[in-house]
Amino acid sequence: MKHTIKELEDIASQIRRDIVRMVHGCQSGHPGGSLGCADFFTALYFEVLNYNTDFKMDGVGEDLFFLSNGHISPVWYSTLAHAGFFNKSELATFRKLDSRLQGHPTTHEGLPGIRVASGSLGQGMSVAIGAALTKRLNGDKSYVFTLHGDGELQEGQNWEAAMFAPFHELDTLICSVDYNGQQIDGPTKKVLSLDSLQAKFEAFGWHVINTDGNDMQAIVEGLHYAKTLTGKGKPILNLMSTQMGAGVDYMMGSHKWHGTAPNDEQLAAALAQLPETLGDY
Amino acid sequence: MKKYTYTEKKDTRSGFGAGLHEAGKKNENVVALCADLVGSLKMDAFIKDFPERFTQVGIAEANMIGIAAGMTIGGKIPFTGTFANFSTGRVYDQIRQSVAYSNKNVKICASHAGLTLGEDGATHQILEDIGLMKMLPGMVVINPCDYNQTKAATLAIAEYEGPVYLRFGRPVIPVFTDPDQKFEIGKAWMVNEGTDVTIIATGHMVWKAIEAGEKLAELGIDAEIINIHTIKPLDDEAILKSVKKTGCVVTCEEHNKFGGLGESVARLLTTELPTPQEFVATNDTFGESGTPDQLMSKYGLDAVNIVEAAQKVIGRKK
Numbered sequence: 001m002k003h004t005i006k007e008l009e010d011i012a013s014q015i016r017r018d019i020v021r022m023v024h025g026c027q028s029g030h031p032g033g034s035l036g037c038a039d040f041f042t043a044l045y046f047e048v049l050n051y052n053t054d055f056k057m058d059g060v061g062e063d064l065f066f067l068s069n070g071h072i073s074p075v076w077y078s079t080l081a082h083a084g085f086f087n088k089s090e091l092a093t094f095r096k097l098d099s100r101l102q103g104h105p106t107t108h109e110g111l112p113g114i115r116v117a118s119g120s121l122g123q124g125m126s127v128a129i130g131a132a133l134t135k136r137l138n139g140d141k142s143y144v145f146t147l148h149g150d151g152e153l154q155e156g157q158n159w160e161a162a163m164f165a166p167f168h169e170l171d172t173l174i175c176s177v178d179y180n181g182q183q184i185d186g187p188t189k190k191v192l193s194l195d196s197l198q199a200k201f202e203a204f205g206w207h208v209i210n211t212d213g214n215d216m217q218a219i220v221e222g223l224h225y226a227k228t229l230t231g232k233g234k235p236i237l238n239l240m241s242t243q244m245g246a247g248v249d250y251m252m253g254s255h256k257w258h259g260t261a262p263n264d265e266q267l268a269a270a271l272a273q274l275p276e277t278l279g280d281y
Numbered sequence: 282m283k284k285y286t287y288t289e290k291k292d293t294r295s296g297f298g299a300g301l302h303e304a305g306k307k308n309e310n311v312v313a314l315c316a317d318l319v320g321s322l323k324m325d326a327f328i329k330d331f332p333e334r335f336t337q338v339g340i341a342e343a344n345m346i347g348i349a350a351g352m353t354i355g356g357k358i359p360f361t362g363t364f365a366n367f368s369t370g371r372v373y374d375q376i377r378q379s380v381a382y383s384n385k386n387v388k389i390c391a392s393h394a395g396l397t398l399g400e401d402g403a404t405h406q407i408l409e410d411i412g413l414m415k416m417l418p419g420m421v422v423i424n425p426c427d428y429n430q431t432k433a434a435t436l437a438i439a440e441y442e443g444p445v446y447l448r449f450g451r452p453v454i455p456v457f458t459d460p461d462q463k464f465e466i467g468k469a470w471m472v473n474e475g476t477d478v479t480i481i482a483t484g485h486m487v488w489k490a491i492e493a494g495e496k497l498a499e500l501g502i503d504a505e506i507i508n509i510h511t512i513k514p515l516d517d518e519a520i521l522k523s524v525k526k527t528g529c530v531v532t533c534e535e536h537n538k539f540g541g542l543g544e545s546v547a548r549l550l551t552t553e554l555p556t557p558q559e560f561v562a563t564n565d566t567f568g569e570s571g572t573p574d575q576l577m578s579k580y581g582l583d584a585v586n587i588v589e590a591a592q593k594v595i596g597r598k599k
Contacts, residue, residue: 057354058354058355058356059354059355060355060356064354066351106382106383107382107383107384108382108383108384115354116350116351116354116379116383116385117378117379117382117383118378119378120374120377120378123343123347123374123375123378123379124347125347126343126344126345126346126347126348126350126351126375126379127347127348127350127351127379128351129344129347129348129351130347130348130349130350130351130352130353130354130359131351131352131354131355132351133336133348133351133352134351134352134353134354134355134356134357135355137312137333137334137355137357138355138356140355156343157343157344157347157375160339160341160343160344161344161347163339163341164338164339164341164344164348168336
């Protein structure tokens with residue numbers, strides 16, 4: 001462990017503060033999924049992922065991460081800033097004119113840490129597969145991680161990719177699903193049920209693990225465990241149960257905060273629950 | 282009229298296959314992907330010599346485009362291959378976000394473009410792909426005219442850094458360009474110098490423009506013929522220089538007149554040098570089953586149509 005669980009939880013708390021402040025600052029964006037994945041991002045970037053903050057697009061010898069559900073950009077931007085990819089003061093520009101922090105992540109403005117645009121859903125797994133194939137061709141043994149929304153798995157391209165990765169024995173690929181059961185129009189069970197994602201991915205040939213995505217100890221252990229499963233001929237799927245809005249009581253347990261910004265009063269109520277641990281931007 | 286002859290007919294897709302094979306020999310970073318159409322795309326030679334650098338994706342074009350975008354990360358130069366319809370319309374959003382907006386060095390190589398796909402009919406005959414692709418910021422769009430030019434274009438795009446759409450076709454057509462030509466992206470080829478009308482043609486229509494030029498010569502009309510193989514970026518300078526001399530223009534393409542080469546030329550001319558223009562192109566229609574020759578005739582894409590358009594546009598000159 002590079003950090004104690006308490007240290008990681010403190011980082012996650014600051015990232016959550018950043019998320020609600022960023023979304024409040026431009027009165028738009030997606031706080032719900034961002035908050036739900038703050039623990040995952042903290043564990044990934046501060047404990048698991050091997051990367052260089054002197055960013056190079058090709059990422060030779062580094063682990064790569066692709067965010068497929070690009071709308072939770074606030075959590076990624078805050079994580080990248082705290083990890084040292086760019087100055088955290090830039091978080092104040094989120095979704096504003098001339099910013100590198102676009103509403104959805106992009107390479108177009110040259111923000112370090114991002115290797116492909118995402119936002120239009122369902123494309124990240126294919127891109128990650130391509131990156132993993134190139135690593136294989138180059139003899140580069142490092143890992144490729146992804147994150148996907150659960151509602152996003154309604155997009156058909158995911159299943160083209162899900163069929164491809166095990167067939168080609170892409171066993172350096174570790175995909176996580178933000179399994180919060182919510183999407184814009186309501187619970188996934190009511191919009192278009194995903195039924196058993198575990199059974200679906202296992203049927204496609206993946207090694208599926210289940211983790212609690214809002215328990216720092218569990219998610220760190222889960223991602224380390226996922227790494228031990230690599231190199232055995234199967235891609236890994238981490239079904240990570242989370243709460244949309246985790247960390248802010250009034251945002252939890254509902255799809256209502258998928259894409260809604262808090263007002264001044266709601267911001268104060270949120271910040272009161274999230275200790276400032278690393279200093280606000 | 283300069284005399285053009287040919288000794289053999291070949292398909293442009295075979296020019297792609299030969300170019301891909303040679304590009305693979307020149308640069309080990311060149312990789313290829315295909316969505317279950319290896320034979321149609323003429324990828325066999327590449328696959329035989331570089332099996333580890335070829336990925337069979339199966340019938341999953343969206344996944345193929347995403348994988349190609351990802352493969353650029355780490356330095357590969359992916360060439361994707363499928364029919365033009367499945368290379369563009371079917372995967373437009375994947376190209377838009379993962380390739381064009383992300384500025385990935387992917388070469389989208391599309392065979393069986395246009396009516397000359399023939400008997401399979403309209404589901405497979407895309408006549409909208411040039412428009413779709415040229416509207417994407419940063420996308421280079423190339424539609425070569427014969428086997429040799431397609432081979433040269435394939436080699437050229439391997440050396441160009443950035444997303445490219447390369448459009449070619451199924452039927453065998455005359456091979457009339459130089460086998461050792463140097464292909465310059467964005468540089469028009471002067472096929473014949475003339476003074477009365479500028480005929481601008483792309484793809485399979487270039488040979489038909491040459492046939493039309495010969496007929497026009499018999500009628501006493503001296504046609505300048507320009508091959509625009511690169512629709513984007515357009516060679517503005519070559520077009521303006523020619524049109525200043527001739528005062529009228531006919532554009533020829535195996536594509537819908539909405540969104541194609543003709544509209545790109547019209548956009549240039551309306552802003553720089555308003556000029557009478559006629560379009561030899563399909564007229565906002567789908568295709569149908571038939572032989573390539575029957576279809577080109579029925580939809581007005583023959584040499585005779587170019588001759589008529591040239592006569593008409595000359596009559597419109599002030």
